[in-house]
Amino acid sequence: MTQKRALISVSDKNGITEFAKELVSLGYELISTGGTKKALQEQGIPVLGVSEVTGFPEILEGRVKTLNPLIHGGLLAKQDDASHQQQLDEHGIQAIQLVCVNLYPFQQTIAKPDVTVADAIENIDIGGPTMLRASAKNHQYVTVVVDPADYQTVIDELKAEGATKFETRRKLAAKVFRHTAAYDSLIAEYMTQLAEEENPEQLTVTYELKQTLRYGENPHQQAAFYKKPLGSTFSIANAVQLHGKELSYNNINDADAALQIVKEFSEPAAVAVKHMNPCGVGTGNTGFEAFTKAFAADPVSIFGGIIAFNREVDAETAGKLHEIFLEIIIAPSYSEEALAILTGKKNLRLLTIPFNEAKKPEQKMTTIEGGLLVQDQDRYTLEDATVTIATKRQPTTGEWEALKLGWKVVKHVKSNAIVVTAEDMTIGIGAGQMNRVGAAEIALKQAGSKAEGAALASDAFFPMDDTVEAAAKAGITAIIQPGGSIRDVDSIKKADEYGIAMVFTGVRHFKH
Numbered sequence: 001m002t003q004k005r006a007l008i009s010v011s012d013k014n015g016i017t018e019f020a021k022e023l024v025s026l027g028y029e030l031i032s033t034g035g036t037k038k039a040l041q042e043q044g045i046p047v048l049g050v051s052e053v054t055g056f057p058e059i060l061e062g063r064v065k066t067l068n069p070l071i072h073g074g075l076l077a078k079q080d081d082a083s084h085q086q087q088l089d090e091h092g093i094q095a096i097q098l099v100c101v102n103l104y105p106f107q108q109t110i111a112k113p114d115v116t117v118a119d120a121i122e123n124i125d126i127g128g129p130t131m132l133r134a135s136a137k138n139h140q141y142v143t144v145v146v147d148p149a150d151y152q153t154v155i156d157e158l159k160a161e162g163a164t165k166f167e168t169r170r171k172l173a174a175k176v177f178r179h180t181a182a183y184d185s186l187i188a189e190y191m192t193q194l195a196e197e198e199n200p201e202q203l204t205v206t207y208e209l210k211q212t213l214r215y216g217e218n219p220h221q222q223a224a225f226y227k228k229p230l231g232s233t234f235s236i237a238n239a240v241q242l243h244g245k246e247l248s249y250n251n252i253n254d255a256d257a258a259l260q261i262v263k264e265f266s267e268p269a270a271v272a273v274k275h276m277n278p279c280g281v282g283t284g285n286t287g288f289e290a291f292t293k294a295f296a297a298d299p300v301s302i303f304g305g306i307i308a309f310n311r312e313v314d315a316e317t318a319g320k321l322h323e324i325f326l327e328i329i330i331a332p333s334y335s336e337e338a339l340a341i342l343t344g345k346k347n348l349r350l351l352t353i354p355f356n357e358a359k360k361p362e363q364k365m366t367t368i369e370g371g372l373l374v375q376d377q378d379r380y381t382l383e384d385a386t387v388t389i390a391t392k393r394q395p396t397t398g399e400w401e402a403l404k405l406g407w408k409v410v411k412h413v414k415s416n417a418i419v420v421t422a423e424d425m426t427i428g429i430g431a432g433q434m435n436r437v438g439a440a441e442i443a444l445k446q447a448g449s450k451a452e453g454a455a456l457a458s459d460a461f462f463p464m465d466d467t468v469e470a471a472a473k474a475g476i477t478a479i480i481q482p483g484g485s486i487r488d489v490d491s492i493k494k495a496d497e498y499g500i501a502m503v504f505t506g507v508r509h510f511k512h
């Protein structure tokens with residue numbers, strides 16, 4: 001019986017000495033690269049250096065250590081094939097049965113704020129992935145371990161059966177290919193950014209499992225939540241849950257929607273979301289004031305909703321929040337008293353997120369059957385737009401406040417979208433209608449008598465003057481919309497007829 005060999009070459013040395021000791025006791029001869037060899041020898045574990053096997057030193061500051069046919073022949077040979085065995089014998093190569101490799105920490109390196117390009121490049125592992133991929137390809141014969149979490153399973157199987165099961169080797173090999181693909185994907189992303197390339201001919205993205213979910217949008221749909229490595233920290237994927245039941249698929253989507261809206265505000269704001277649309281948005285001098293308005297905006301729809309704050313939740317606000325049934329509260333922080341009040345509700349999920357906006361917003365990706373759409377996020381604000389007043393009358397200062405609020409909110413409402421606002425709160429929201437006047441009718445009906453003297457925002461232009469007519473009849477005195485319809489003149493004429501001030505932004509905010 002030939003000597004069994006295991007090759008160990010790891011950057012993350014956690015658990016490696018225990019694993020190596022077990023392998024030795026199971027009769028394996030160990031071979032290792034410099035640092036790993038040293039770590040094992042320090043624990044008194046017998047180990048042969050890769051250089052002793054290859055007869056070739058590690059060169060170029062470790063850029064070439066294991067890249068040698070005496071190693072790769074041992075990894076790639078079919079171990080029950082006479083011709084392969086004959087070739088190994090001819091070249092003095094010994095087959096390797098077990099490989100344990102983990103890679104240079106590229107992700108951790110580029111996550112450092114002061115990382116240099118040279119440092120990042122040096123942390124691109126070449127020899128490691130080559131060994132991993134060779135062993136994973138040859139998993140019929142080779143057990144390959146990339147994740148320290150698998151050490152114990154491998155040892156248990158070796159002890160119980162004298163060899164690992166084929167199913168285990170196949171699983172470990174699949175894990176290796178996922179791992180090396182993800183590793184390369186991060187390198188590709190980093191290099192693409194360095195080269196300042198957009199819309200590359202191949203898009204390689206990688207996500208890490210954050211959580212398996214109980215179910216998807218509906219109970220019969222299985223689902224999971226993946227997180228972007230080194231993604232935005234101002235994200236639901238980065239939230240810390242302080243209390244309450246596990247987040248569901250719909251919770252995550254809704255919480256993300258609420259967060260995107262509350263991000264629009266620098267003044268204290270509260271945003272209530274249902275089914276990914278805002279149902280109430282309020283602003284004020286304090287979080288409490290903001291919440292009071294967001295609640296008053298639509299006290300019916302907020303039931304079972306998600307609330308996002310951009311200020312600490314204090315005890316006074318917590319007391320009000322406690323009175324209603326909510327799924328989630330998101331805030332940068334909670335006062336101790338507020339936490340004590342809110343944790344009294346067993347199921348209420350309390351999340352915190354550090355409110356620090358990323359320098360460069362991530363691109364938005366939407367899957368379709370058989371494809372993926374990628375676009376920039378819609379971060380356009382009124383400050384970026386060239387605003388014109390289309391009507392004879394200019395908005396008053398108060399109307400401007402309401403228009404600005406409406407414009408911030410309408411961007412986040414599913415199209416066709418109409419939002420009716422007062423200066424510091426929404427009072428009617430019409431979402432996701434197939435015609436614009438339909439969305440306006442819903443928003444105006446909800447606003448009721450509060451539409452008198454209020455403002456109306458539309459995510460896209462008015463194809464005809466019917467929305468202006470409906471708005472005027474409900475008492476709206478100011479409108480904000482992109483403009484740009486061939487029938488703009490009709491809408492302007494109608495607005496002038498009713499003395500409405502109408503602002504054109506020149507920018508559309510569809511959201512589908």
Ligand SMILES: NC(=O)c1ncn([C@@H]2O[C@H](COP(=O)(O)O)[C@@H](O)[C@H]2O)c1NC=O
Binds near residue numbers: 067101102124126
């Ligand atoms: N160049 C090579 O031939 C090579 N062979 C193995 N490595 C890596 O070297 C690391 C281990 O090095 P050490 O045992 O010296 O601490 C592992 O992360 C392994 O993936 C290599 N390094 C990088 O490419």
